[in-house]
Amino acid sequence: MTPRTLVVVSAGLSQPSSTRLLADRLAEATRRHLAAHDAGGREVTTRVVELRDLARDIAGHLVTGFPAPPLREAIEAVERADAVIAVTPVFAASYSGLFKSFFDLFEPTALVGTPLLIAATGGTARHSLTLEHAMRPLFAYLRATVVPTAVFAAAEDWGGDGDPLTDTLPTRIDRAARELATLLLAGTPAQAPAPAGEAGRAQADDGERAGNADGAADGRAAEGTGLRFTPFAEQLAALRRR
Amino acid sequence: MQFGIFTVGDVTPDPTTGRTPTEHERIKAMVTIARKAEEVGLDVFATGEHHNPPFVPSSPTTMLGWIAARTERLILSTATTLITTNDPVKIAEDYAMLQHLADGRVDLMMGRGNTGPVYPWFGQDIRQGIPLAIENYALLHRLWREDVVDWEGRFRTPLQGFTSTPRPLDGVPPFVWHGSIRSPEIAEQAAYYGDGFFANNIFWPTTHFQQLIGLYRQRYAHYGHGTPEQAMVGLGGQIFVRKNSQDAIREFRPYFDNAPVYGHGPSLEEFMEQTPLTVGSPQEAIDRTLTFRENFGDYQRQLFLMDHAGLPLKTVLEQLDILGEEIVPVLRREFAAGRPADVPDGPTHAARAAAERQRRAATPA
Numbered sequence: 001m002t003p004r005t006l007v008v009v010s011a012g013l014s015q016p017s018s019t020r021l022l023a024d025r026l027a028e029a030t031r032r033h034l035a036a037h038d039a040g041g042r043e044v045t046t047r048v049v050e051l052r053d054l055a056r057d058i059a060g061h062l063v064t065g066f067p068a069p070p071l072r073e074a075i076e077a078v079e080r081a082d083a084v085i086a087v088t089p090v091f092a093a094s095y096s097g098l099f100k101s102f103f104d105l106f107e108p109t110a111l112v113g114t115p116l117l118i119a120a121t122g123g124t125a126r127h128s129l130t131l132e133h134a135m136r137p138l139f140a141y142l143r144a145t146v147v148p149t150a151v152f153a154a155a156e157d158w159g160g161d162g163d164p165l166t167d168t169l170p171t172r173i174d175r176a177a178r179e180l181a182t183l184l185l186a187g188t189p190a191q192a193p194a195p196a197g198e199a200g201r202a203q204a205d206d207g208e209r210a211g212n213a214d215g216a217a218d219g220r221a222a223e224g225t226g227l228r229f230t231p232f233a234e235q236l237a238a239l240r241r242r
Numbered sequence: 243m244q245f246g247i248f249t250v251g252d253v254t255p256d257p258t259t260g261r262t263p264t265e266h267e268r269i270k271a272m273v274t275i276a277r278k279a280e281e282v283g284l285d286v287f288a289t290g291e292h293h294n295p296p297f298v299p300s301s302p303t304t305m306l307g308w309i310a311a312r313t314e315r316l317i318l319s320t321a322t323t324l325i326t327t328n329d330p331v332k333i334a335e336d337y338a339m340l341q342h343l344a345d346g347r348v349d350l351m352m353g354r355g356n357t358g359p360v361y362p363w364f365g366q367d368i369r370q371g372i373p374l375a376i377e378n379y380a381l382l383h384r385l386w387r388e389d390v391v392d393w394e395g396r397f398r399t400p401l402q403g404f405t406s407t408p409r410p411l412d413g414v415p416p417f418v419w420h421g422s423i424r425s426p427e428i429a430e431q432a433a434y435y436g437d438g439f440f441a442n443n444i445f446w447p448t449t450h451f452q453q454l455i456g457l458y459r460q461r462y463a464h465y466g467h468g469t470p471e472q473a474m475v476g477l478g479g480q481i482f483v484r485k486n487s488q489d490a491i492r493e494f495r496p497y498f499d500n501a502p503v504y505g506h507g508p509s510l511e512e513f514m515e516q517t518p519l520t521v522g523s524p525q526e527a528i529d530r531t532l533t534f535r536e537n538f539g540d541y542q543r544q545l546f547l548m549d550h551a552g553l554p555l556k557t558v559l560e561q562l563d564i565l566g567e568e569i570v571p572v573l574r575r576e577f578a579a580g581r582p583a584d585v586p587d588g589p590t591h592a593a594r595a596a597a598e599r600q601r602r603a604a605t606p607a
Contacts, residue, residue, distance in 0.1 A: 056508075063507030066446045068516055222426070225456040229426035232434035235376050239396055 003043035007081035011051045011088040011099035019121045022153045023087040029177030049074045058101050083115040083184045090122035094134040115183040116144040119151040128152035147179035243577045244588030245570045246286025248321040248545040251299035254552035257500040271555040276309045280316040282566025288319035303336040310344035322353025322421045326374040327364035334385035334406040341411045346591025349417040372427050386415035414598050417589040429454050433461030438474035476543035480519045487522040494521045501551035524568040542588040
């Protein structure tokens with residue numbers, strides 16, 4: 001059986017980084033829950049995408065419009081993942097620019113239905129709603145399935161008991177990881193293919209074609225090319241139906 | 243196999259001097275470059291179409307008509323004609339007129355354009371880019387092939403009993419390429435009509451264009467126009483050459499680093515590794531261009547981008563001398579070697595008119 005793939009995106013910049021630390025704790029907890037609840041016992045492979053290593057390629061892609069090979073490989077890994085953990089430091093009341101720039105490179109339908117856990121780090125817990133006012137809407141736009149618990153780790157969370165009136169960081173990590181594992185094991189709606197370019201964007205917003213019984217919205221796979229396309233007669237017919 | 247150049251028509255400051263040519267200088271430079279292309283033995287000159295600064299070629303048939311009057315053999319083409327925002331009726335008329343004036347030395351490359359606001363400026367919606375390209379071309383295709391057209395579609399006023407004049411020269415419409423950087427729909431469209439497919443081959447890695455061309459060849463055969471190997475493929479390319487590689491790299495680097503399209507991003511070396519850009523000696527340009535056949539199969543047309551990013555006219559003309567004298571003759575020889583006999587040459591009016599005469603002679607009246 002093919003292993004499940006868990007892809008962790010970390011936008012931490014320092015080495016070592018607390019963002020990566022949080023990402024690793026979340027990945028470890030998710031693997032634990034998967035192992036505990038997956039009767040089939042499928043292997044889980046974890047891939048960490050450190051955006052710091054891709055910073056120049058991300059800027060290059062924004063400028064040239066195409067990804068350098070290491071970046072393409074990272075984007076494809078996230079697109080193919082069975083579940084994604086996305087973690088960013090909070091900069092100026094939001095996700096970091098590098099984090100946003102990375103997800104700006106995805107086709108709008110590339111993450112539809114992907115179980116996704118959002119998390120962030122910051123100096124103080126006063127930044128924690130960044131997860132709800134910035135991160136969650138971003139992935140709502142991309143129509144990933146985001147788990148209810150978003151994990152924020154303030155500096156103080158890493159030592160002592162944190163805020164005595166809220167759950168501790170390990171408790172929140174555990175809850176979020178359990179939610180992600182549950183979602184992954186439950187299976188999510190079939191992921192739509194990611195049609196390329198403007199056509200993809202047009203199709204994503206096009207109810208008539210998306211509901212087309214003959215599957216025109218999904219297109220046909222062209223043998224040996226890795227491309228999907230809509231046969232020309234169907235393209236013409238779609239115009240006439242208006 | 244045809245060789246030529248294509249130009250975007252950008253007005254860009256020369257980063258080494260800070261000087262920006264005037265629109266007039268740039269327009270005159272473009273036509274000088276086109277005449278030089280014929281002089282050095284190239285086959286094709288193609289101009290872009292743009293409707294916003296810093297680009298000058300908003301009126302391609304005016305420019306190509308001027309060039310047609312001052313050249314003898316050069317095929318005049320576009321890269322690209324905006325099939326999305328131009329009225330297909332006007333494209334049919336303008337390019338048929340140009341085809342007559344140029345005695346058939348005209349073809350076109352259809353594209354959708356790359357600047358968002360151009361769509362609303364011409365009353366269209368960019369989200370309809372593909373449907374516009376499909377419907378407008380379907381009409382253009384008929385206007386050149388049917389003397390009287392009744393037509394109704396989504397994007398344009400219906401036509402009743404319309405005849406586009408002049409009728410195409412010798413009853414043979416200009417050959418059409420469909421250009422695309424990203425969209426499989428356009429490869430499919432080109433295949434459906436048995437038209438050419440042109441892969442820009444500049445901004446994306448080879449593997450990406452292999453997919454698009456692979457799809458186009460497969461579907462060309464599916465629609466019964468010939469074998470996949472007989473499909474009409476055109477490719478872009480970009481070179482800057484000097485006798486010594488290091489001189490080429492030293493001279494071109496400031497233009498690359500500040501180029502409007504990809505400057506301030508990857509290094510020149512990274513870009514050369516990831517895309518078909520070649521900056522080096524003529525031999526390096528030859529070697530790199532020969533890999534295109536390995537990657538995409540035998541093809542019909544190779545166009546090079548030579549005159550952008552603020553390169554001065556004098557430099558561009560020197561580049562064309564090298565291209566015409568040292569590079570293209572070798573490429574012609576090498577590409578001809580081992581080329582299967584049933585792979586078609588680049589499209590010319592003469593050959594297509596002869597085929598049309600033959601077809602008519604074979605069809606009982």
